[in-house]
Amino acid sequence: MNIQFDEQRQVFHLQGPGTSYIMQVLRHGYIAHLYWGKKISTYRQSNPILFTDRGFSPSVEPADRAFSLDALPHEYPAYGNGDFRTPAYQVELGNGSSISDFRYKSHRIFQGKPTLEGLPATYTEQDEEAMTLEIMLEDSTIGLSATLIYTVFRNFDVITRSVRFHNAGNEPVKLLRALSASIDFHDSEFDLITLYGAHINERNISKRPLVPGQQGVESRRGASSAQQHPFMALLRKGADEDHGEVYAFSLVYSGNFTAQVEVEQFQTCRASIGINPFGFSWLLEPGEQFQTPEAVLTYSSRGLGDMSLTYNKLYRTRLCRGNYRDRERPILINNWEATYFDFNADKIEQIAKTGSELGIELFVLDDGWFGKRDDDNTSLGDWTVDTRKLPNGLKDLAERVNAMGMKFGLWFEPEMISENSELFREHPDWCLHVPNRPSTTSRNQLVLDLSREDVCDYIIQSVSDILASAPISYVKWDMNRHMTEIGSAVLPPERQRETAHRYMLGLYRVMEEITSRFPDTLFESCSGGGGRFDPGMLYYMPQTWTSDNTDAVCRLKIQYGTSLLYPVSSMGAHVSTVPNHQVERITSLDIRGHAAMSGNLGYELDLTKLTDAEKEIVRKQVADYKQIRPLIQFGDFYRILNPFERNDAAWMFVAPDRSEAILGYFRILSQPNDAFHNIKCKGLDPDALYKHEETGAVFGGDELMNVGLSLPQLRGDFASLFWKFSKVED
Incomplete structure (x- = not known):
């Protein structure tokens, strides 16, 4: 992990174990989002922002019609001064206006991860586990500042984001919208995954392509809810459980939320997540602060499975707390x-x-x-x-x-x-x-x-x-x-x-x-x-x-x-x-x-x-x-067969040291002349031998993962098996 600031180019480069996240301070103090994805060692501006006259897009400088906030990939966008897309925040001032204009003022980089006052958040046990960047933006006209808080972890490919507002002015300011994270992608070639449901039917998986306009999920119920979930993921076309790029957003919050994507006129898209602005406002008196909940952003180059492993491990070890975090749960x-x-x-x-x-x-x-x-x-x-x-x-x-x-x-x-x-x-x-x-x-x-x-x-x-x-x-x-x-x-x-x-x-x-x-x-x-x-x-x-x-x-x-x-x-x-x-x-x-x-x-x-x-x-x-x-x-969980798409389901639990594993297989309805099924295992050591405890047979880890394992023909509806594999010691 590392966070670098190139003073000459005004570029921030955040690095996790396998992830890079890059921003740049442009002229006038606007912060542009340049890249989030697979880790690179050094950023040499291979993808600089290309400015062009967009016709009717408003420009910041009358003499330079190409510098338009309407086309800029923002890091924390406002509304009302040239960018017509969905804002990350919005205020209401005493004169009735809702115009604000945050510009870069300062930043600091430090070891560790700060807590969020009164709010749950991921944490570290030692400062060496993470680095944090705080970027202070300021609207000097009204005395309002927003500190963008980013943390990268040594052991997890996640970036956490939140925002702290501070009213340093002389007049009250009302926040109408205060999202935790917003990212402008340079294209919109994605599928969107969300989780939906109802009471006794929670967390179904929805997958659909992005289309022009707004799409997303929200809760107005006072709870995160069974109906929608404070999570979304953007998948590159063709990405699946084990392959392709995934960009995921999860909100550490239990109340009303919004998670949305806007595909706009230039075929780019803006993804944002945070407290639902519906029914929300917050009055900031002079000297007061407001802290948004934490958003946990995860990038995976190996599909949804790798995304899940990251979230599973992070949330189990650096979100859950207390004496039972690492203790076996009773039956x-x-x-x-x-x-x-x-x-x-x-x-x-x-x-x-x-x-x-x-x-x-x-x-x-x-x-x-x-x-x-x-x-x-x-x-x-x-x-x-x-x-x-x-x-x-x-x-x-x-x-x-x-x-x-x-x-x-x-x-x-x-x-x-x-x-x-x-x-x-x-x-x-x-x-x-x-x-x-x-x-x-x-x-x-x-x-x-x-x-x-x-x-x-x-x-x-x-x-x-x-x-x-x-x-x-x-x-x-x-x-x-x-x-x-x-x-x-x-x-x-x-x-x-x-x-x-x-x-x-x-x-x-x-x-x-x-x-x-x-x-x-x-x-x-x-x-x-x-x-x-x-x-x-x-x-x-x-x-x-x-x-x-x-x-x-x-x-x-x-x-x-x-x-x-x-x-x-x-x-x-x-x-x-x-x-x-x-x-x-x-x-x-x-x-x-x-x-x-x-x-x-x-x-x-x-x-x-x-x-x-x-x-x-x-x-x-x-x-x-x-x-x-x-x-x-406490093992690593791998999904193998998807019950939303099939008549069966399968998954595996693998010990962190890959010394043992459990394969669970579930067949729902019996079929006449049903085909024999072959399951390819996941997460094993390819160079090791594994004993199938139920039969005593020994197979190579590479064989179980690449050739697969033939399942017996199960009889009747609603049949299942639970098989254990143990590594054979030399």
């Missing part, structure tokens, strides 16, 4: 689909006892343990134990579970409030609402106003009191609705459009405080399943409930799409009963187990109702998973 049993709200301490103990006998390590008590929570109409916000169901309290139940050799976990939904609750009756103004407007409910609940300090303090204290009251080793942190009537009782009218972002800052403060108070507790985030599976959440909670959909076949696509960005160690995956509660499909315990073993294994069914034969299958799955758990959770 759990969750009672939700087994009992829903209808349980008591004895029923919970029976399920836990059976789980203990099968080797399961953690019992998680889901919704229904607090207030008068017999259904979803009541009690959210009242974090006190329901002694009707648990007459001796949580501590007694947790200790009974612990006595079986299992840890105890608990479900919360701290961000929500029921109208039928003691908390709402005491503090009706604590929810998001707009005066004189009815409040829209979803799942019979409202959203607490986390832009308020007193609300955040209440959540921190009430959750902490419960966690301190019993030996609780795991927390499932849920959030089951999106924001409506986004308004705060404590913000003045000119700041109401800050509410959604202030909510996120409040949530991050709450999570930071609680997870710091309980460092030995494993926290898993959830939002109706995977509705807030984003990098911002992983900074506080190292794993996420991937989807409320536990059907094994659906999970193939959901987990495949999730793997584009996120490590396996971040994916909660459970075996549930059949017929499945979401799609009514009946599948074997084998494929349910193999799908769930492709993440952090858990179970979500009534174990006491299993037959003896089924219990033996579960016991073996648990024992087998314990043997391969480090490889699954």
Whole structure:
């Protein structure tokens, strides 16, 4: 890694392990983007910006019609002074105008990576791991500055970007738009990949060619959402899983976002990502600052697979934090689909006892343990134990579970409030609402106003009191609705459009405080399943409930799409009963187990109702998973067959030292006279020999990757196999 500044040519050259990123300060102080792609040793201006008279494009200099901001490849573009494309930022001044003009003022280069105040971000453990460039831009007319922050890493081909605004003037300035990153590409010959979905159908993969005009994704829901994802990738034509150039953008943020590409009149394109300007503004008083979330940009010359390996490793080791970052995740049993709200301490103990006998390590008590929570109409916000169901309290139940050799976990939904609750009756103004407007409910609940300090303090204290009251080793942190009537009782009218972002800052403060108070507790985030599976959440909670959909076949696509960005160690995956509660499909315990073993294994069914034969299958799955758990959770993940395109799926987990590997294969529907399948492995050592543990056969790593491996003919629908390979020592 290195960051160089050529004083004579005014060129910045940022270098990662295999990436170069190059900018230049032009006359008048405008910063142009020159190159992002495969690493070069030295930049000698082989692609200088060619200025030409574009006819009706406005020019900065009356005497030089060729120097037009409308055609310049900007690094952080404005609007209103000659560039008609989508701006990266926009302001509103006291006189009603929205014109600003940032020019280069100064820069500094230093070792390490600064934190972002109040926001999650990637980090370093030693300053030697990264270098940072800060470029200060200034509009001297209004006294507003924007510091562009870039970091390159020693071990990862990523560039992180964010922006810090500072009002050094004498008058307030309102930010209407404040994106984290914008890049002008010199052409538009790309396909665009995004992730889309819905509740119980998260992170499907969309791929389409760029067309003239605007295209992209966004959320206006107050959460990153299951519907769209704060990520996009631009693929060169012909690029695929293993070949071709990929330029990817991921936002470390959990709220409203935009990720968009504009193909403009000269067939270039502008890609940008950041907080969604829809419904957003931020008032900067003199002396105040505003920090945007971090965007993580990744370049790959070897397709989507290499992009994913980079994101997976970075997010697992330099975004996730805490004691569980590098610790194996326990195998759990969750009672939700087994009992829903209808349980008591004895029923919970029976399920836990059976789980203990099968080797399961953690019992998680889901919704229904607090207030008068017999259904979803009541009690959210009242974090006190329901002694009707648990007459001796949580501590007694947790200790009974612990006595079986299992840890105890608990479900919360701290961000929500029921109208039928003691908390709402005491503090009706604590929810998001707009005066004189009815409040829209979803799942019979409202959203607490986390832009308020007193609300955040209440959540921190009430959750902490419960966690301190019993030996609780795991927390499932849920959030089951999106924001409506986004308004705060404590913000003045000119700041109401800050509410959604202030909510996120409040949530991050709450999570930071609680997870710091309980460092030995494993926290898993959830939002109706995977509705807030984003990098911002992983900074506080190292794993996420991937989807409320536990059907094994659906999970193939959901987990495949999730793997584009996120490590396996971040994916909660459970075996549930059949017929499945979401799609009514009946599948074997084998494929349910193999799908769930492709993440952090858990179970979500009534174990006491299993037959003896089924219990033996579960016991073996648990024992087998314990043997391969480090490889699954912390190995390198390779996608082989894409279930979005085929009737089957395949992927591999490979140890970082390539000493062992697991191949998972899943065939969905049986076909008459089905062809024999040949799988080409990935990630192995081509010069090593590998023993196939199931058959004892030995193959060369190069043979397994280039010739491939013949699979047996599988019978029936929904069939799968999980094969292990171990390197043969000399």
